Amino acid sequence: EVQLVESGGALVQPGRSLRLSCTVSGFNFDEYAMHWVRQAPGKGLEWVSAINWNSGATGYADSVKGRFTISRDNAKKSLYLQMNSLRVEDTAFYFCAKPRSIIVVSAPLDSWGLGTLVAVSS
Amino acid sequence: DIQMTQSPSSLSASVGDRVTITCQASQDITNFLNWYQQKPGKAPKLLIYDASNLETGVPSRFSGSGSGTDFTFTISRLQPEDIATYYCQQYDDVPYTFGQGTKLEI
Numbered sequence: 001e002v003q004l005v006e007s008g009g010a011l012v013q014p015g016r017s018l019r020l021s022c023t024v025s026g027f028n029f030d031e032y033a034m035h036w037v038r039q040a041p042g043k044g045l046e047w048v049s050a051i052n053w054n055s056g057a058t059g060y061a062d063s064v065k066g067r068f069t070i071s072r073d074n075a076k077k078s079l080y081l082q083m084n085s086l087r088v089e090d091t092a093f094y095f096c097a098k099p100r101s102i103i104v105v106s107a108p109l110d111s112w113g114l115g116t117l118v119a120v121s122s
Numbered sequence: 123d124i125q126m127t128q129s130p131s132s133l134s135a136s137v138g139d140r141v142t143i144t145c146q147a148s149q150d151i152t153n154f155l156n157w158y159q160q161k162p163g164k165a166p167k168l169l170i171y172d173a174s175n176l177e178t179g180v181p182s183r184f185s186g187s188g189s190g191t192d193f194t195f196t197i198s199r200l201q202p203e204d205i206a207t208y209y210c211q212q213y214d215d216v217p218y219t220f221g222q223g224t225k226l227e228i
Contacts, residue, residue, distance in 0.1 A: 060216075
């Protein structure tokens with residue numbers, strides 16, 4: 001069974017940093033790109049970032065470019081999101097998600113974690 | 123960035139109704155379009171990929187169509203368990219933008 005478990009969410013002040021983790025099981029992590037998607041409370045989904053299977057390529061939403069960094073450790077079957085210079089508008093549930101197809105980054109997301117809440121407030 | 127315009131934003135229907143949601147892309151995305159269902163407090167669930175392909179295990183009352191810039195998502199006979207918010211998403215180009223969502227109520 002495919003499982004994705006996010007962790008690291010917390011209440012932080014504006015301008016501070018936070019690192020999210022996503023630990024997976026049930027599939028060959030090192031064959032898949034991975035994505036982060038977020039959802040502000042009561043709002044819609046926003047794609048945040050993606051990384052290919054070997055960390056050779058990454059992509060970001062304009063709203064987080066230059067502040068967030070996606071990375072992965074295939075040996076630990078883990079995905080990360082380093083979030084710097086956090087803003088109030090970054091407050092959201094952050095989901096990690098797995099594409100439906102191996103290797104390709106641009107693919108439907110067929111498995112999701114339950115999310116971890118990041119709250120940015122003074 | 124590719125903008126995805128989804129409508130309506132909310133929809134009230136009855137059990138057994140046929141329900142249709144539309145999604146329009148700001149540029150040609152061929153068929154790189156997904157539909158997701160999200161229930162309150164849950165993660166999104168992939169229902170339709172590549173505009174018209176039904177994900178494994180998803181009931182056949184769900185369907186999708188379209189290509190280029192105009193796409194349609196249909197529930198042929200609405201069931202009580204279909205109460206959720208539905209999102210389209212393009213994956214033709216980064217950022218992989220979502221529509222604003224359609225909240226379906228009975």
